[in-house]
Each structure stands twice: as C-alpha cells, then as structure tokens.
Amino acid sequence: xxxxxxxxICLFLFDHVGxxxxxxxxxxKIAANKAVDNQASLFTAKSSDNERSLYGNKIDPQTPVFGxxxxxxxxxxxxxxxxxxxxxxxxxSIAAIYWAIAYGSGWVEWSAFLVGYFLSMVGxxxxxxxxxxxxxxxxxxxxxxxxxxxxxxxxxxxxxxxAANHRRHHAMTDKVGDAHSPHFDGxxxxxxxxxxxxxxxxxxxxxxxxxxxxIYGKGLVDDEIVMFAHRTRWFWYxxxxxxxxxxxxxxxxxxxxIIGTILIAGLLRIFAVLTVLQSVNSxxxxxxxxxxxxxxxxxxxxxxxxxxxxxxxxNNHHQHPRSATSGVVWWEFDLCAGIIRLWEKMxxxxxxxxxxxxxxDEKGEWVQxxxxxxxxxxx
Ligand SMILES: [Zn+2]
Ligand SMILES: [Zn+2]
Numbered sequence: 001x002x003x004x005x006x007x008x009i010c011l012f013l014f015d016h017v018g019x020x021x022x023x024x025x026x027x028x029k030i031a032a033n034k035a036v037d038n039q040a041s042l043f044t045a046k047s048s049d050n051e052r053s054l055y056g057n058k059i060d061p062q063t064p065v066f067g068x069x070x071x072x073x074x075x076x077x078x079x080x081x082x083x084x085x086x087x088x089x090x091x092x093s094i095a096a097i098y099w100a101i102a103y104g105s106g107w108v109e110w111s112a113f114l115v116g117y118f119l120s121m122v123g124x125x126x127x128x129x130x131x132x133x134x135x136x137x138x139x140x141x142x143x144x145x146x147x148x149x150x151x152x153x154x155x156x157x158x159x160x161x162x163a164a165n166h167r168r169h170h171a172m173t174d175k176v177g178d179a180h181s182p183h184f185d186g187x188x189x190x191x192x193x194x195x196x197x198x199x200x201x202x203x204x205x206x207x208x209x210x211x212x213x214x215i216y217g218k219g220l221v222d223d224e225i226v227m228f229a230h231r232t233r234w235f236w237y238x239x240x241x242x243x244x245x246x247x248x249x250x251x252x253x254x255x256x257x258i259i260g261t262i263l264i265a266g267l268l269r270i271f272a273v274l275t276v277l278q279s280v281n282s283x284x285x286x287x288x289x290x291x292x293x294x295x296x297x298x299x300x301x302x303x304x305x306x307x308x309x310x311x312x313x314x315n316n317h318h319q320h321p322r323s324a325t326s327g328v329v330w331w332e333f334d335l336c337a338g339i340i341r342l343w344e345k346m347x348x349x350x351x352x353x354x355x356x357x358x359x360x361d362e363k364g365e366w367v368q369x370x371x372x373x374x375x376x377x378x379x
Contacts, residue, residue, distance in 0.1 A: 067168050067215045068177055068186065074210040081157055082205045085237075089155075089274060092241070092267025099263050108257050112248040112265030113272075118309075120154040120240065120273045125311045125336040127151030132226060133163040136324040137340060137352040141225065148229035152236035153244075155270050156277065159229035164216040169281070170321055171216075174296030179211060180204040180281045182297060201282035241266035276307040284314035291328075291358070291366055292319040300332075310334030316355070323355035330357070 069075070099105070127147045130136040139147070151159050165179040172178040176188040182200040184190055186209035191199055213221055220226045245266040249257035288299030295318035305312025305326075310333065313326040320328065325337030343349045357369040 067171065067212050068179075068209050069212050070187070071208050072210075074213075075208040078161070078210055079206065079208070085155060085157065086205075088241075089267055089271040092263055093271040096260075096263035096268035099260050103260060105260055105264055108249060108253045109261050109264040111252075112245055112261050113269045115248075116153075116240070116244060116265050116269045117273060119150055120270065121276070121309050122336060122339060123147070123150030123152070123154045124156065124273060124277050125308060126340060128154070128156065128159055128162045129166065129311065130324055130336070130340070132159045132220070132229070133166040134322045135219075136322055137344070137349040139343075139349045143343075143348050144225040145228060148225050148232075149236055152229050152233045153240035154273050154277075155233070155237040155240060156274055158233050160213075160217065160220050160226050161211065161230075163220055163226070164211040164213055167216045168211045170318070173298065173318065174285070182282065182285045197282050197286060200285055201278045204281075237270075241270060276304070277311075279304050280308060280311055280314055284312060288312075288315070290315045292316065295319060305333065308336075310336040310338075320355035322353045324352050325355055328355050328358045 100109075128151050131139070131144075131147055132151065148159060156162060168177065168179045172181075174181055174183055176184045178184065180200045182191065182196040185195075185199050186204055186207040195203070211217075242262055245261040245264075246258050248265065249255075249261040253261075283304055284299050284301050285297040286299070288301035288304075290299055292315055295315060298315045298318040300313045300315045302312065304314075311317070311326055313328070313332050313334070316328045316332070317323070317326040320326075324340045325334045326332075327334035327337060340349060340352060344352050358366045359369050361367045
C-alpha cells in the first residue's frame with residue numbers, strides 16, 4: 001500500500017518528464033487516439049499532450065504490444081482517477097480502524113458493511129466482469145442500469161475502462177501487453193519476486209499505460225448503459241460511500257452513528273471489495289490449481305472464490321470466459337452465478353451463456369459431462 005502510494009506520487013510528480021520523452025509520433029494515430037480518449041477522459045484535455053501510439057513502433061521486449069498505449073491524456077486521467085480513489089479508500093479505511101478502536105463499533109456499522117459488501121461484490125462480478133466485460137447474458141435497459149449502479153457502487157473506476165482492461169487481460173494473458181500480468185510490467189519489463197504480486201495486484205493501476213479503446217472498447221464506447229456507468233461513476237461512489245451508510249445509520253441507530261458507519265460500511269467496505277477483487281488478478285495468477293491448460297498462470301483458488309462469491313475459479317473462467325458461471329464442477333460454489341440464474345428464471349436476463357459441466361472420466365481426466373453421455377450412447 002505504502003509502496004503504491006509512493007509509486008503514484010513519483011509518477012505524478014514526474015509525469016511531465018515522461019511526456020517530454022515521447023518521440024516517433026504518428027500524427028494520424030495521435031488524432032485517432034485523442035478522439036477516443038476525449039470520449040472517455042474524465043479531465044479536460046490539454047492541447048500540449050503527446051500521444052505515443054504503438055501501432056507503428058517496432059515491437060521489442062521493452063515495448064508493449066498492440067492494444068496498449070503509453071502516456072497521453074488517457075494515462076493522466078487514469079493516474080488522477082486512481083489517485084483520488086486510492087486516497088479516499090485508504091484514508092477512509094485507516095480512519096475507520098482508528099474510529100473502531102477509539103470509539104467502538106457495533107452491529108449497525110458491521111451489518112451495513114456486510115450488506116454493502118454483498119451488493120458491491122455482485123456489482124463487481126455480475127456487472128464489471130460478467131456483463132460488461134464478457135456479455136455473459138443480455139438484459140433490458142432498466143435492468144442494465146440497475147446493474148450499472150451496483151457496478152459503480154464498488155467504485156473501481158469506470159465500467160468502460162474496467163471492461164476494456166479486462167478484455168486485454170484475456171487477449172494477452174501473461175504476455176507482454178497483459179493489462180496486469182504477474183510476469184511483465186506495463187512497459188514489457190520482466191518482473192521478479194514480490195513485484196510479480198505487486199504489479200498484478202495494484203502496481204498496474206499506477207503506471208502510464210492504458211488500454212487502447214479503439215481496439216478493446218468495441219461494443220463498449222457505443223453502449224449507452226456502459227457510458228451511463230462511465231459518466232455517473234463518481235455520483236454512485238458518493239451514494240455508496242456516504243449516502244447509503246448515512247441512511248442505514250439513521251434507520252437503525254441515530255445521527256451519532258453516521259460517521260462510524262460511513263467510515264466502516266462506506267470506505268473500509270469499498271476498500272475491502274477492491275482488495276479482494278484485485279486478488280483475482282494477483283493471487284489467482286500466482287497460487288492455486290489448474291484444471292485446464294493453455295491459459296498461462298490462471299488458477300482456481302478456493303479462498304478467493306469464497307471472498308468474491310464465485311469468481312475464484314479463475315482457471316475455469318479462462319477456459320470459458322463468456323460463461324455466467326466460473327464453477328464447472330458440481331461442488332464449485334458460485335453465488336453470483338446463482339443470482340444470474342435466479343434473474344434468468346424471473347425473466348430479468350436472457351440468452352445466458354453457461355459453461356458445460358465437467359466430470360472425471362475413467363482415466364481421471366476432466367471431460368465435459370455432456371460429452372461423456374454422448375460417448376456412452378455411441379459406445
Ligand atoms: Zn486472469
Ligand atoms: Zn474475465
């Protein structure tokens with residue numbers, strides 16, 4: 001955490017140095033990229049910003065490949081956005097711990113924490129991940145807006161950028177160009193030791209690389225629900241961190257419980273959800289088991305699966321990325337898949353993509369359940 005803050009401060013202070021180092025600029029690509037950036041940028045663009053598109057550059061081990069960009073408006077917006085998010089979440093969490101020790105806390109604060117954790121985690125797994133990134137199901141506009149609000153209540157940045165980054169992760173898993181590889185940093189430099197965890201967990205949020213939306217933003221930048229989530233994300237962060245805990249405190253205690261509930265059930269809870277979800281990028285690519293091969297370091301991790309309410313079967317997910325469930329064996333718990341299944345039964349979502357079920361065959365190999373039945377019939 002301290003390393004990340006330090007890294008960000010350094011990057012922020014020396015950002016202008018990096019910008020002046022950019023060269024070999026393709027003017028046409030700059031214009032094209034700026035058009036996309038302007039659509040997605042939180043902050044006003046400056047005419048002096050340089051862009052370095054990677055299309056025309058020679059690819060070498062130090063250069064990110066197709067689909068990522070270095071510097072420019074998007075990188076500055078990313079750094080600023082994550083600085084604001086990190087500062088408020090970490091600062092609020094430290095204050096929450098101090099408050100709990102100094103003034104105590106009780107069921108009002110922690111029940112709000114659990115309810116908020118559940119809602120925001122559903123927003124992360126069902127929203128950011130399975131709906132916006134992978135389109136595991138289709139839904140109506142009102143339901144899409146509801147999912148977008150749940151998603152942005154987790155305050156992990158815009159659903160647009162989240163989904164684009166995540167699509168790049170699947171396209172370039174573990175390779176140079178992966179949005180949060182445990183093997184290479186954003187510039188393609190190999191990582192060792194603790195930095196493998198650090199970069200894939202949080203470091204990638206504070207480098208000057210971004211995902212090229214002209215490639216990974218297809219179907220996102222022109223989706224009105226995605227753009228609704230993107231444009232209103234700060235408002236839902238405010239509702240999630242401040243309004244919801246305030247109303248909870250007033251409903252179940254009184255004005256004296258407002259500050260403690262905001263700190264514990266607002267900011268500490270959002271930081272906890274963030275930390276757990278980032279563990280899918282880091283821990284699920286470092287520790288766990290692999291059922292399917294050919295997906296790099298993606299692993300199934302039981303603990304992360306419990307904490308994410310179903311997204312820890314990450315090796316399964318890389319095998320069937322568009323599935324609404326990451327559990328492919330009967331005992332692989334996936335609460336978020338259960339929620340999607342319930343919504344499907346209620347007619348709220350449709351065209352849901354479900355991964356096949358797997359069982360072990362006589363040789364101990366994992367095979368699709370359906371395939372085995374078919375095999376038996378044809379035997
Ligand atoms: Zn992965
Ligand atoms: Zn995914």
